[in-house]
Structure formats: C-alpha cells, structure tokens
Amino acid sequence: MRSHYCGQLNETLVDQTVTLCGWVHRRRDHGGVIFLDMRDRDGIAQVVVDPDTAEAFANADSARNEYVLRITGRARLRPEGTQNPKMPTGLIEVLASEVEVLNTAATPPFQLDEHGKVGEEVRLKHRYIDLRRPEMVEKLRLRSRITHSVRAFLEGEGFLDIETPVLTRATPEGARDYLVPSRTHPGSFFALPQSPQLFKQLLMVSGFDRYYQIAKCFRDEDLRADRQPEFTQIDLEASFVEEEDIMAITEAMVRQLFKEVLDVELPVFPRMGWDEAMSRYGSDKPDLRIPLMLTDVDDLMKQVDFKVFSGPANADDGRVAALKVPNGAGLSRKEIDEYTRFVGIYGAKGLAWIKVNDRSKGLEGLQSPIVKFMENVVEELLDRIGAEDGDLVFFGADKARVVNESLGALRVKLGEDLNLYTRDWAPLWVVDFPMFEDDGSARMQALHHPFTAPACDVETLKADPVAALSRAYDMVLNGTELGGGSIRIHDRAMQSAVLEVLGIGEAEAREKFGFLLDALQYGAPPHGGLAFGLDRLVMLMTGARSIREVIAFPKTQSAACLMTDAPSEVDAQQLKELNIRLRQKAKAETAGE
Known part of the structure; x- marks a missing residue:
C-alpha cells in the first residue's frame, strides 16, 4: 500500500x-x-x-x-x-x-503531543494510543535493536538459542510463584518460571555447552519502578568455564551493545568485593558516579557519652558510619529534616549531623545538636572523615543492615538532589558475595540461589557456613544491578551439602529437586552463567524513569492491566473443570443459605 x-x-x-x-x-x-x-x-x-x-x-x-x-x-x-x-x-x-x-478515529483520550499532562493510569488504560507517541516508539525500537545486538553477539560466540518450559514446578527463588491449576491432574499445579535456572543447568548436563535465551519470567512480588510481575531476562549458561570466562564474555557483550546502540565507549569494568561495597557504599550495587562514601567510626564511638552511638558501636550486629557531603553545610534545617524523614523509610530512627563551618575555631566552629556528646573524639572524627570547612557530615547508628540501607539510599538521593555525578556511566563487577545470609527466619537463606557454588570444599562449608563465600558475580551499572550470575554446583555431594545448610532435609530435597540431584550423577560438567534484566537494561539505555516506559504492555503497581482489565474473574464452569472452589464465594453461599 x-x-x-x-x-x-x-x-x-x-x-x-x-x-x-x-x-x-x-x-x-x-x-x-x-x-x-x-x-x-x-x-x-x-x-x-x-x-x-x-x-x-x-x-x-x-x-x-x-x-x-x-x-x-x-x-x-x-x-x-x-x-x-x-x-x-x-x-x-x-x-x-x-x-x-x-x-476514521474518535477523539483520542489525550493529545499525543501533550502526554506530559496525562496521568499514567490514563496512558496505561489506552496503551495502544500511548504507544503511538514518537517517544514510546523510539524506546521500543531501541529495545528491538538491543535484543538484535545481543542475539548476534551471543550466536557469534557459539551460544545456541534454546527455549525452556513456561509451565514447570514451583522452586524456591526468593519470591512467590504464579501458580497454574492443572485440569488433567486435579489438585496439582504448574508454576510459571521465576527464571530458567534449573533447565539451563540441565542443558549443560545434556552437553549443549553454550545456551542463551531471551526468556519471559514471572514473580508474584510487590512492585517497584524497576520490577514487574512478568519481565524479560537475557539468560545464558556455558560449560567448562570459570568466573573470569563468563565475566569476560558478558562484559564484552555489554560494551559492544553500548557502542552499537548508543555510540558510548564503556570502560573496562573494575572489580569490587561485596565487603568493600557494603562498607564504603552501603549497597551491593553502588552507583560509582557519586563520589560520596561511608566511613566507619565505630571504634571512636564506643566510649562516647551518647547511647545512640555507643550502643550500636559496641553491639556485634551494630554499625556507626559517617557520610561526608562536601560543601553541604549550606543545606537548610528544613532540607536536613526532609532527609531525616527519607532515611526513616529504611528503618533509621533518626539522622544525626554536623555542619563544619570553621574548623580553626574548634567546637565553636561546628554546628550540631550532638557535638556536646562527643567532645573527646570530635577532632579525630573529623580528621578521619577528611572534613573541611563548608562540609556537612551525616551519621547512621543502628544495626548494620539499617545503617547500610539508610545511608546507602541517602548517598544516592544526595547524589541526585545535588547533582554530584562525576560521569555518565559507571559500570563495575561486584564479587566475593557471602554464600548465605541470616534474615532472622528459622533457616539461613542463599544470598543468590541454592545452586550457586561456594568457593570452598564440602567440609569447610559444613564447618563454618557463615564464613563461606560464593562464586557469584553481579554486573552493576549506575547503581542498578544489570545482571547476576555464578558458577553453579555440578557435584551432587556439594549440592546436598548446600541444601542441608539451608535446612532442606533429604526428603524435602528429593521432593523438590530430585530431578536435578539425579542429573548431577551423570557426568555434569563444571558450568556457570548469568542472567540480565532486559527491561532494566533498556530503561538505563533510554534514560527512562521506570521499566513500564520500555515495556509495550506493562502492569501497574498493583500488578493489574488497566487496558484489558486483568486479572479478572472466571466463570463457574471453568473453575469446576479445574476442581477449584473460591473460599470467599463459598462463604457467601453458606451465609446466604
């Protein structure tokens, strides 16, 4: 035409x-x-x-x-x-x-050149109109170029595009599964995959050596700007590899991708251990564009006459850290109060601070409600932090987890609010993750997933699992985790030991992972891989504020599709065929009788 x-x-x-x-x-x-x-x-x-x-x-x-x-x-x-x-x-x-x-066309619900004045709910309700906007077209075109570049690169490296099942069984991946009732197996359910993890490992056992897939994944969890109930992964796995092999391949892929699509030359990615990332940035995905860093001051605070600081400083699970903001003394009390409310979101009970107006005047040159409690250490404190006239110092004192999350988030917010960015792109690898974490539940939890290989042998793992490091690696860009991966467990004895540490007994392991444990008996090669969040990658490369802006038909914050009005009720006959009776309706029917 x-x-x-x-x-x-x-x-x-x-x-x-x-x-x-x-x-x-x-x-x-x-x-x-x-x-x-x-x-x-x-x-x-x-x-x-x-x-x-x-x-x-x-x-x-x-x-x-x-x-x-x-x-x-x-x-x-x-x-x-x-x-x-x-x-x-x-x-x-x-x-x-x-x-x-x-x-012909009816009058659109909004003008396509005035989209900034339209609420997101209206845009999502009429997404087929919203997608006509040149801005949206360009984002989805760029997404298509990204997937094309990724496919070309991986196939050039010998990876095979292999599809894995969408109907599978529930596995522990850290979030709720979307369950699908089986009509032919009454009372049984499929689960939509949170990732192709186990299937891609089985492909390595099968000898396919290099696999990739741009895969749909599903997680029934609370949503954020960078999360959706259904999302897309660039998933890959390879056999006979070490950490360096996977990291080299995927780093080369991302660098080539940025050059082809954005004409941006990313630098060689630096490496940073998990301990250093948490200590200096309060996050395992630090934004290195922001020059602010956390400084530990626990030792100085152990003897101060201020229990807010001395308590956490002396506690095994506590931390006291300082965050210096160069030239931040100009922030108003109102602005500081707003930052105090902000860190409260992350569990912080408050936000102590010191304004360094004139260090030559000693204590009189400092403005703070807490200086009087630490007169004996304040000079040493300021020296350690490297505080100069005009600087502002924030403090976090609480359990280490709370301090890390609150000051880590504050660091990012200050970087954005004060425009402290030193460059456009800051990639890195975070490595040497702990194998397990204690989240306060009855069982220890795998920091990545139960199939990540530890960096020690079985005996060492069982003797001191808390000290065990994993062979995991995360690719981070501008404070966003682009992808996470690891060398996998290919030995049945090691896999059984990890499940045992996680409190998964032999019977439960057999019921949930019997097929994997069986496969590991038949010559499973050493293997590893990585999965990228495609939606997050496109969001970063387009400068979008939310992954909803780079997905053709996204869900809302409540995991609903306003355009199709999904999820929706189904008729009684469909439920009957699936052997399902809704509890709320059953109660209503009983009450009516």
Whole structure:
C-alpha cells in the first residue's frame, strides 16, 4: 500500500512519486491550503494538499487527528524559510495528488503531543494510543535493536538459542510463584518460571555447552519502578568455564551493545568485593558516579557519652558510619529534616549531623545538636572523615543492615538532589558475595540461589557456613544491578551439602529437586552463567524513569492491566473443570443459605 515510511523521506526523493500510510499527527488549514503532519513508526512527514486537487482536498479537509490515511504525491523541497533542520524530514514535503481515508478515529483520550499532562493510569488504560507517541516508539525500537545486538553477539560466540518450559514446578527463588491449576491432574499445579535456572543447568548436563535465551519470567512480588510481575531476562549458561570466562564474555557483550546502540565507549569494568561495597557504599550495587562514601567510626564511638552511638558501636550486629557531603553545610534545617524523614523509610530512627563551618575555631566552629556528646573524639572524627570547612557530615547508628540501607539510599538521593555525578556511566563487577545470609527466619537463606557454588570444599562449608563465600558475580551499572550470575554446583555431594545448610532435609530435597540431584550423577560438567534484566537494561539505555516506559504492555503497581482489565474473574464452569472452589464465594453461599 505504500512506497516509503514517513521517516524515510529525504532530498534524494525530490520529484519522485511516493505513497505514505499513517496517522494524522496534526492538521493545519493555512488560507485554503491544508497541511497534514503524517506519522508512522519511522517518523513524521509534512504533506501539502492544494484545493486544485478537489477530491484529495475534500478528504484532507474531513481528516482529523489520528485518522488513518493513504497519501500519494510528489516529493519536493520545502520552500526557503519553512525548512526545519531539527526534524529528520524537515527539508522535504509531499505535494499530495491523492488522499484516501482508510479509517476514521474518535477523539483520542489525550493529545499525543501533550502526554506530559496525562496521568499514567490514563496512558496505561489506552496503551495502544500511548504507544503511538514518537517517544514510546523510539524506546521500543531501541529495545528491538538491543535484543538484535545481543542475539548476534551471543550466536557469534557459539551460544545456541534454546527455549525452556513456561509451565514447570514451583522452586524456591526468593519470591512467590504464579501458580497454574492443572485440569488433567486435579489438585496439582504448574508454576510459571521465576527464571530458567534449573533447565539451563540441565542443558549443560545434556552437553549443549553454550545456551542463551531471551526468556519471559514471572514473580508474584510487590512492585517497584524497576520490577514487574512478568519481565524479560537475557539468560545464558556455558560449560567448562570459570568466573573470569563468563565475566569476560558478558562484559564484552555489554560494551559492544553500548557502542552499537548508543555510540558510548564503556570502560573496562573494575572489580569490587561485596565487603568493600557494603562498607564504603552501603549497597551491593553502588552507583560509582557519586563520589560520596561511608566511613566507619565505630571504634571512636564506643566510649562516647551518647547511647545512640555507643550502643550500636559496641553491639556485634551494630554499625556507626559517617557520610561526608562536601560543601553541604549550606543545606537548610528544613532540607536536613526532609532527609531525616527519607532515611526513616529504611528503618533509621533518626539522622544525626554536623555542619563544619570553621574548623580553626574548634567546637565553636561546628554546628550540631550532638557535638556536646562527643567532645573527646570530635577532632579525630573529623580528621578521619577528611572534613573541611563548608562540609556537612551525616551519621547512621543502628544495626548494620539499617545503617547500610539508610545511608546507602541517602548517598544516592544526595547524589541526585545535588547533582554530584562525576560521569555518565559507571559500570563495575561486584564479587566475593557471602554464600548465605541470616534474615532472622528459622533457616539461613542463599544470598543468590541454592545452586550457586561456594568457593570452598564440602567440609569447610559444613564447618563454618557463615564464613563461606560464593562464586557469584553481579554486573552493576549506575547503581542498578544489570545482571547476576555464578558458577553453579555440578557435584551432587556439594549440592546436598548446600541444601542441608539451608535446612532442606533429604526428603524435602528429593521432593523438590530430585530431578536435578539425579542429573548431577551423570557426568555434569563444571558450568556457570548469568542472567540480565532486559527491561532494566533498556530503561538505563533510554534514560527512562521506570521499566513500564520500555515495556509495550506493562502492569501497574498493583500488578493489574488497566487496558484489558486483568486479572479478572472466571466463570463457574471453568473453575469446576479445574476442581477449584473460591473460599470467599463459598462463604457467601453458606451465609446466604
């Protein structure tokens, strides 16, 4: 039906006849001459319709925004003074000889060039309209370029694209499964995969050596700006590899991706141990664009006459840390109070601070409600922090987890609020993670997942599991975890030992992971891999604030689709076939009787 996309028009087509198909982005009537801005996925082109072409003019005159038109005409240069060099097609226009209305359109719920004034709920309700906006088209086009680049790179490295099942069994991955009732097996359920983890390991046992997949995954968990109930992973696994092999391949892939898609040269990724990341940044995914760092001051606070500090300083699970903000003394008390409320979100009970106005005046040069409690250590404290005139120092004192989360988040917020970024892109690898963590529950938890290989032998692991490190590695970019991976357990005895440390007995292990334990008996090779969050990667590369902006049909914060009104109720017959009876309805029926 068409010869060119709207965005393809350029000077090489002058005096040629072209046919365009698309939507009316804007219609203007200038003294009897009608101008139509025609839009399709490739861009916008200007069409001129003269009254000399009576039928074409009449159709153009009847057209309104979002009408679907087919236009044939002669391409020509725009007259001098009307050209728009900022627009890709701004030097050329089409003088229409034919205008055909392919479909009319009701008045859209919002104007496509005024989307900033429209709430997200309205946009998601009418997502098919929202996706027509050039900004949204560009984000999804870039997403397509990213997946194309990833596929080309991995296939060039010998990886095979292999699909794994979507209907599987529930496995512990750290979040709730989406369950699917089986009609043919009454009372039994499939689970939608949280990741292809076990299947890709089984592919390594099968000898496929290098696997990848751009896989849909599902997690029934609370949502945030960078999470969705269904999301997409760039998933890969390889056999006969060490950590360095996987890290080298995936780092090269990401660096090539940024060069091809954004023309950005990422540096070689530095390495940082988990302990250092938590100590200096309060996070295992630190944003290295921000020069602020945490400083431990526990030893100085153990003897101060201030229990808010001395208590955590002397506790085994406590921490007292300082965060210096260069030239931050200009922050108002109101702003400091706002930051105090902010850290409260992360469990902090308060936010102590010192303004360094003039160090040469000693205590009189400091402004703070807490200095009087630490007069004996304040000079040593300021020396350790490297505080200078005009600086502001924040303090966190609580359990180490609370201090890390609150000051780590405060560090990021200060970086954004005060525009402290030193560069555009800051990638790194975080390595040497603990194998397990104690989250206060009855069982220890795997910091990554139960199939990550520890960096020690079975005997050492059992003797002191808390001290065990894992062979895991996370790729981090600008404070966002792009991907996480590890060398996997390929030995049955080690896998059984890890499950035992996690409090999973032999019977439970057999019931949940029997197929994996069996497979590890039959010559499982050493293997490892990594999974990238595609949605997060695209969000970063497009500069979007939320992954909802880079997914064609996302869910809301409550995991609902406003456009299709999903999830929805199903009729009684479907439930009966699945041997399901809803508890709330059953109660209502009983009450009615």
